[in-house]
Amino acid sequence: MENFNFYAPTQVLFGEGQLKNLPNVLEIYGKKVLLVYGGGSIKRNGIYDAIYRLLPDADFTIVELGGVEPNPRIDTVRKGAALCHAEKIDVILAVGGGSTIDCSKAIAAAYYYEGDPWDFTQNRGLVKEALPLVTVLTMAATGSEMNGGSVLTNPETNEKLSTGGISMIPKASILDPTYTYTVSKWQTAAGSADITSHLIESYFSQNAGASVQDRLAEGLMKTVVQYAPVALEDPTNYEARANLMWSSSLALNGLTGRGKLGSWSCHAIEHELSAFYDITHGIGLAIITPRWMEHVLNDDTVAKFVEYAVNVWGISTEGKDKFSIAKEGIQALKDCFVSWDIPMTLPEVGIDKEKIRLMAEKAVEHSTIDQTAYVPLTADDVEAILLNCF
């Protein structure tokens, strides 16, 4: 186990009806609130109205920033920061999924930064102070509700890059599983794939001996495998939505990643797909992950893949060689994504071969996967992985 710092100070209010505590949570920070949200689903499912019933009565003033994009754009961050200054905002309230929360984090830090917030993606050290952020989560996926990370897109340069900082960690997050009842099958599957990917990225790492982290990751993976089909079949199943939602937060709050080494491979590759084609992040991850696994399976990695196959998928080892067991584990993951109705090829999500080489090169350029990934990947490796997705 590597040395690490673990810091996950977000106060989580979990369960049906927790929104009633929103005024108490917000008023610690002030009465002038920037309400950030996405495409307007919160107006259809009643959360928007509920907030307007709760906050004005308690003497809050709400300023709105709606229309945050699914891959949030740097322009929206600039606009949000300007709004915070113009309206003298005390606290940001992000209501939505990972995109809305990521955008809000960047706004919160941009408020205190004199340069352009895109700089944060080039140098995390520039993220200093930030406005306090409270979130109301409406989708189980990115885990952004309990960490300091943020992924931003610059459409002018076709770049999707991450940043983050301690000051960006939400002060509190309200996790009401019933708010995900209206999440579509497509987004439920994508979110579950995203959670799974976060766990896999940390699980496969160069260092051994981080049993705590790996056993926790396996537990969360098994929970997602158990409950994603239930939520897909029965969208208002509270137990399924609750387990997926809490898994999403714990899959990326440091619990399974701190103490482990290495940069993330599939996310680095997927960010290029989303940057060039604006596809759904979790779907891109589901397509890439098994092909990445096949590509990096070798004599050095096979033991870890056996551990994965046995502990997550319960695959029996009797009478089988290591590589057969490992491949069964990878196949189980692929079958699982197929059973969630995820299209498992790039053409199905509108990606042809034209930009494959360019995206492969950018994936290496924008990350450190050629040096510090579980198995270091060159642009040729990434190209081969992507070509296996056809």
Place this chain on the structure above:
Amino acid sequence: MENFNFYAPTQVLFGEGQLKNLPNVLEIYGKKVLLVYGGGSIKRNGIYDAIYRLLPDADFTIVELGGVEPNPRIDTVRKGAALCHAEKIDVILAVGGGSTIDCSKAIAAAYYYEGDPWDFTQNRGLVKEALPLVTVLTMAATGSEMNGGSVLTNPETNEKLSTGGISMIPKASILDPTYTYTVSKWQTAAGSADITSHLIESYFSQNAGASVQDRLAEGLMKTVVQYAPVALEDPTNYEARANLMWSSSLALNGLTGRGKLGSWSCHAIEHELSAFYDITHGIGLAIITPRWMEHVLNDDTVAKFVEYAVNVWGISTEGKDKFSIAKEGIQALKDCFVSWDIPMTLPEVGIDKEKIRLMAEKAVEHSTIDQTAYVPLTADDVEAILLNCF
């Protein structure tokens, strides 16, 4: 899954050599430090000297409170609070295991309380503000380094009772696994049993559907089962000590307990053993837990015991009835404790039958196990469980 609040804001600095960051961590709160420790093992293993090399150079002033008892006494809390006032302490530095940290928490809160700190055990609502607390952990066991709980003993009344509050949560905890290299076999086994017990107490609860919590608990239980024997055999095995140490914190920071129902049975019973006989807490838990399991195994609970047997111990279900599987799981736990050289009867730890009835009655009086435990327990039940420990 029940509604819950999760809040674990302690900054954890994990790994060998993290003590070097102590001045940075402390100086956020001030320069006048109350150093709290136990029987002096920190003087033998070098931590005491290391602190005196680090802090005075960085202009800290240290006031000492040594000699905290293994079951920390309310008198020591009173003494510590008085010392904080007399010396105008800014921050408390607890260096030790759960007892030292629990005592320090109570001192931190007693500083702001005008009445007697024993009141905290009667009414948690009395715990308001507290002095900031930073810990350096020297034993993997209680999890006190990452939560707001505290267990205190009043020898005058033979009472060992718990209290707690958000303000008591350590601001930061330094977890260096090498500091546990000198922990004796006895204490290593007791600590590992304590971690195991925390996980079991939450695992067996009346509500279903908390898969996240249960899968995480299973993962931590498997880690302890894997590494406790390694640490007992090879006390300076870093990997083993690291996994046990991080398990101890995560087993009781809310991760496996929040969202689950019910009061803890074995702890309520054990606290009476420790109050009357001052035995090692983890050893008492190891003796009681399998007997409690046998006592509460019935038609309603057998499914949960099967889940435990299969997921933690890998017991095969083939051709067996539910109760056989459940009993194999309980036997596996008992065998495990025996393999750690834990004496598994009360006479072996110096407890005869004289006060069994009295302790059984007190266990019910001091807790809510007769109403809200997994299986509610009367004094007769507790007496039967304790008599099975002979």
